[in-house]
């Protein structure tokens with residue numbers, strides 16, 4: 218087996234050399250072309266915005282309204298709450314209504330320090346773990362909401378396993394009003410401010426629940442990801 | 454995948470006579486194009502986004518080597534691996550080696566046209582690794598031993614009945630004709646496969662040089678399960694997908710969903726940056742990116758460099774009258790429609806793919822909807838010229854063009870002969886002015902009547918119009 222591995226890494230190296238030679242021949246340039254290098258370095262460090270649609274550059278209050286409209290249009294459910302403390306009751310209500318007796322939560326402090334009494338009262342179990350096949354509902358936080366298209370941005374962390382965002386049938390997500398930004402560009406800036414040079418392993422932009430139109434071009438909700446996406450929108 | 458491109462003419466002929474296919478294709482005309490038009494209307498800046506998209510892609514191609522180097526550096530910095538594949542063969546062997554290193558039995562796959570291009574599934578299967586397609590459309594096709602006929606809606610050539618039969622035969626459940634039930638069935642069938650897979654393979658819509666991230670843009674969520682659950686994630690993508698920064702990627706994301714499905718944004722836009730981090734409870738332990746060339750680097754510096762701007766949105770085929778009439782399989786290889794007519798000859802050779810650039814009415818619709826303004830008709834014409842020069846065209850076309858050129862270069866002969874031809878065609882037409890049968894053009898007249906030329910030849914009309922114009926000026 219080691220022979221083939223060596224073979225394949227040789228292939229990769231030879232390929233790499235050929236590919237770069239082709240590109241540089243086509244561009245009539247070589248790697249010592251300092252002008253091109255400078256252009257590239259500048260673009261990478263400037264991280265300049267391209268055109269940002271007027272739609273996503275609204276005053277904050279209108280931005281929040283736009284987020285709600287767009288998220289709802291994308292078939293997300295929106296539940297508005299006065300404060301974070303209301304999250305357990307809201308979860309209990311939703312889960313009871315949909316006959317779900319188990320909630321798999323991310324372990325962010327924001328969630329784990331809440332008073333989860335309302336779930337106990339309804340005999341709904343709660344745990345903090347990665348998602349498994351058969352899980353019905355999960356609860357996670359979100360990093361930001363992007364008004365332009367009603368998009369949630371989540372990211373992986375030790376507290377927030379990514380499987381919670383995709384495997385369960387229903388995904389409940391906490392979003393603070395103050396976390397809403399107008400456009401994707403603002404979200405990138407916020408990510409860089411929080412994480413510096415290295416992004417989290419995965420960044421998930423989620424706009425509504427899973428869907429497919431692969432059968433006869435007829436849109437069906439709930440393909441492989443969550444069938445419902447519930448945004449617990451905290452007004453503070 | 455077997456190459457059937459040289460038989461385009463016969464396949465197109467058969468496609469036109471295939472009632473089921475025609476039924477499936479009829480939906481296309483009211484589906485994607487209408488949704489795109491609405492989405493574009495809602496975005497007043499769309500035209501300017503297209504201009505910026507075109508210019509940014511041009512900038513990237515002029516600096517492709519440098520952005521690729523930066524991307525590679527960042528992936529490695531984040532703990533991932535980068536592999537380079539000059540040919541389809543190289544790519545397959547590299548991917549198989551990664552699978553064998555982790556003793557993979559099964560591999561789940563997100564939707565990826567590059568893996569179709571390199572024929573990965575057959576290669577893996579022949580070497581004892583079972584690939585499982587997880588995109589609903591691709592899954593249906595795998596059950597039917599079929600191939601995609603569209604780059605984003607792979608099973609668009611099938612009707613509900615076909616899906617229902619395929620599921621019934623494979624899932625051993627009661628037959629259903631309800632799309633919702635069928636989708637639920639696929640969801641249940643694939644759940645265990647996602648978890649059992651040793652390796653997950655996805656494509657990438659873009660590779661971000663700034664951060665060393667790859668991104669997939671999907672609606673189903675299968676790509677996310679594919680890349681999150683197995684221990685090893687392999688991204689198979691191609692070299693022209695690199696973009697400088699997250700902001701630059703954003704420009705293309707704004708164009709992509711609207712041009713493709715007419716959505717404001719696809720449901721899942723997911724960035725992957727290296728393997729799982731310390732403390733993470735899930736996510737792949739190994740992260741590989743295989744950058745496939747397969748003829749692309751040779752397009753740099755040629756008239757076909759513009760084609761490397763393509764972001765695989767499918768708008769050109771959704772709006773193409775030829776694609777709409779004959780479907781994707783007629784094109785005989787992986788990439789159909791206008792973008793396929795330009796790419797296929799590059800990838801499989803003009804000798805085999807030369808038929809495709811002729812499969813166009815040159816109506817220009819494709820270019821007018823392309824989010825990165827690729828001059829598709831012009832590129833198809835380049836291939837036609839290339840093919841003509843290499844004497845690869847069929848005799849009828851060669852003699853036709855050559856004799857036209859003979860007359861066109863001799864104005865004194867051209868005018869009387871075109872007038873005569875116009876008169877002759879009128880004499881073939883019935884009372885309704887339509888020609889039912891045209892010698893040497895039965896491929897056209899078998900399916901539609903040819904309108905007989907009305908009135909004057911172009912040269913006559915031109916001359917008269919010039920006269921009036923000069924008259925007006927005075």
Ligand code: SF4
Pocket residue numbers: 712762763764765766767768769770792819822823824825826827829
């Ligand atoms: S050629 Fe243009 S329209 Fe066609 S798939 Fe590529 S980007 Fe889309």
